[in-house]
Amino acid sequence: MARPKALAAHPDRDSIEAALIEGRNIVELSQSSGISLSSLYRSKQALLRDREAADTAENLSRVSIARRLAGIAADLRHARLTAGAKGQVRLQTLAAGEERRVLGDLLSLVPEMDAAETEANAQALGSAVGALVRSRGDYLLTQELAAQLRARGASEELSASVEDLAIRQKEKSQ
16 A cells, blocks of 8 residues: 555644645654655745646636627627618617626626736726716616626726716616
8 A cells, every 4th residue: 555645644633734835844844744845836836836736727717708708798799780781679788788798798708817917808898898888878888887897896987977978877767
């Protein structure tokens, strides 16, 4: 039977692993735990590799989903604009509702993605949402957008300008 690794068999394994990931001094950990330096170095490398692999896999799946959602939103936008140009109001309304739902799903992914993907998707999202809000002139949609922006930590200036647009749209509709 194989001998268990020193860290795996240690009663304080969880706290030692946490300390390794946090970057605590390995010499001090070795002295306090009785585990050899080489074993702690190997364990730290394995823990960091596993953590990085899990993070990469998670981010790749989110990026893939975000790209698909952005493509679907673009298709729905095209359908909405085409229906509007042909005077098909019911189809235009259905496409707009689905576009809004997909953009909401995309917006929910944005805060969890890396900075480059976030910036690219935020620009595409902002453009699509702006076109949707302007074309529909629906102040309820605009108010909902402002609330979502606030909830997701957008700047006060951006949230306020979207709320102002909602107020103007509401005044026009009355």
